[in-house]
Amino acid sequence: MKRMKRVVAIAAAAAMTASVMTGCGKSGGNEPAANHGEASGEVVSVDFWTAPQQVQYNFWESKAQAFNEAGITVDGKKIEVKVQQMPESPSSEAGIQNAIATGTVPAVSENINRGFAATLAASGAVYDLSGETWFTDVIEARKMEDTITNWAIDGKQYVLPVYVNPMIWQWNMKALKALGFDSAPKTVAEFTDVITEFAAQRDTTMKEMGVTHSFYRPSLTRPDQWWDRWYDFQMPYEALTGGKPWVEGNKLVLDKEGAVEAFELIGLFGNSIQSGEISSIWTEANPSVLVTINAPWEISLYRENNKVYGEDYIYGQAIVKNDGDTPYNFADSKGLVFYKNKSITDEEHAGAVEFVKWVYNKENSAQTDLDWLNATTMLPVRGDLNDNEIFADVMKEYPELAALAEAVPYAIPSIATEKVTDIQTALTESGTAPYMNEVMNAEPGNAPDATPYVEAAMEAMKQAGGLE
Known part of the structure; x- marks a missing residue:
């Protein structure tokens, strides 16, 4: 699709x-x-x-x-x-x-x-x-x-x-099994274990399978692709905060702690993020990444390329803090x-x-x-x-x-404000882009502190959206 x-x-x-x-x-x-x-x-x-x-x-x-x-x-x-x-x-x-x-x-x-x-x-x-x-x-x-x-x-x-x-995680099932996991992670702790194990086997098992990177996301540092913050920020933010909003009326009500946790979840990928453009990773004979954010409109494309759900790839819920938490996601x-x-x-x-x-x-x-x-x-x-x-x-x-x-x-669904473009562009320019520049120099499993980046982003979002 x-x-x-x-x-x-x-x-x-x-x-x-x-x-x-x-x-x-x-x-x-x-x-x-x-x-x-x-x-x-x-x-x-x-x-x-x-x-x-x-x-x-x-x-x-x-x-x-x-x-x-x-x-x-x-x-x-x-x-x-x-x-x-x-x-x-x-x-x-x-x-x-x-x-x-x-x-x-x-x-x-x-x-x-x-x-x-x-x-x-x-x-x-x-x-x-x-x-x-x-x-x-x-x-x-x-x-x-x-x-x-x-x-x-x-x-x-x-x-x-x-x-x-629903935007959730799409996992390379064969790679997960090679790393020793039978199912997709649900909690931050399980997610961290998977990324840590990927780092440990990056130059051995993963390399032999052709899995060169843990995560594919070229848009993380691009303000002109502001809409992608719905997927790579709002999705984990909603899951980690219990579905809290960003904006209510003319107020920025973004949960600072939850925003930091969402940044740092992505930060766990470290320098194993694939940031270069690839046309369609999941149609490759051997997908070169461990996980992406799912693209349900491509289901027909996967089937055309003989990809079998449950064997080649699997969906995993939005990552939550604790087992049993509601896995809110971006719609x-x-x-x-x-x-x-x-x-x-x-x-x-x-x-x-x-x-x-x-x-x-x-x-x-x-x-x-x-x-x-x-x-x-x-x-x-x-x-x-x-x-x-x-x-x-x-x-x-x-x-x-x-x-x-x-x-x-x-x-x-997306935040309800007529300033959505300005707010999400500011989030990228002052938050995710500079944070990801630091992340790309870190080892997988060791997310840098996102607090100053979130604070800068929140101030920029207020200014851009005319919010209190």
């Missing part, structure tokens, strides 16, 4: 050309329109934008066709959903901002992460769903009661989550939002809601999510993936997905 772009471009939308988009809008603005809809006869046309990925377009197009054929009406008018892909250049987020400014935004779209949702919510561009009965019903039908709390933005819910890729997750704009009539908004209600209602939600899983190999946001019989066959066929599904209830 092609990895989606994660670049949130906050450039001035008005400066962009409106010709990038097509849509039903007539004028800009973030207030809902009066009920003067673009109904043609007894039909209300509703625009739905998908992610700029063909498999997702195909999925939503099939759902729209089925919905349109069902003849669903609102106030006696038939709703017809029209599906198109959102633009990918310069980024899907920039395209949406341009559409909002020019009045060409759809009634509803997918492909929205929590961080960008915070930007949209701050400008009044999307609807709060938390008081909607249908929204509560969907949450119940998908067993999302625990998960949805992690999506709150200032106590409100603007996003209906669609999919989640590479996106969902649906409904747009407020003068170009969107009340009828169009109601039609968009009716479509999403139909797709995810109690009768249809499980089949919808199974269809999504089969189409994309990305996990739908549900709390019963390993318990609901409708998913049993696909989970049996894809044990790697079953393993990932265990991490879904503990997956926490």
Whole structure:
């Protein structure tokens, strides 16, 4: 699966050309329109934008066709959903901002992460769903009661989550066994033992196997790849702090001790980190690293290259302090939002809601999510993936997905702030990048003290994000 772009471009939308988009809008603005809809006869046309990925377009197009054929009406008018892909250049987020400014935004779209949702919510561009009965019903039908709390933005819910890729560790199983371990480590102590043993056998057993490095992460010192801090910092941070947040409102609430521990967990790899770019380590006959952060969108690629889950690679939970601690992780997750704009009539908004209600209602939600899983190999946001019989066959066929599904209830989405780019860039520039420069001169298993780097990063994050 092609990895989606994660670049949130906050450039001035008005400066962009409106010709990038097509849509039903007539004028800009973030207030809902009066009920003067673009109904043609007894039909209300509703625009739905998908992610700029063909498999997702195909999925939503099939759902729209089925919905349109069902003849669903609102106030006696038939709703017809029209599906198109959102633009990918310069980024899907920039395209949406341009559409909002020019009045060409759809009634509803997918492909929205929590961080960008915070930007949209701050400008009044999307609807709060938390008081909607249908929204509560969907949450119940998908067993999302625990998960949805992690999506709150200032106590409100603007996003209906669609999919989640829990970001955990992906281990070279053959290398682990050669080092004397039958399973992936769970605790900091077990993790340290594995890295220490790797260092001891680096020039012998590991070298003979072609495993030259313990960890692959070229982006650790690159501020321009700020979004990777979601994976290599937020993932261990959430696990080591019990799921604590970074930002609440206008305050930086990052747990300093937990941040130090997250830095130093990565610091344990020392000079055995592979920081050079490699196209796809896991498709090599003999992968050259012990562990990476998993890339679930590459599952199909692994299978195409005859990689067998449980033999060639295995997923290991986010590392926790003590055995039994909840293994919170970062959720590479996106969902649906409904747009407020003068170009969107009340009828169009109601039609968009009716479509999403139909797709995810109690009768249809499980089949919808199974269809999504089969189409994309990305996990739908549900709390019963390993318990609901409708998913049993696909989970049996894809044990790697079953393993990932265990991490879904503990997956926490990106921080909810419109300053996400600035904050995470500051984290890299003042924290992870200088710290990793010191780490790369240390022996594996001997992480340098990260305290001064975390302190510098926290101050820089406050300044960059205008936080207290």
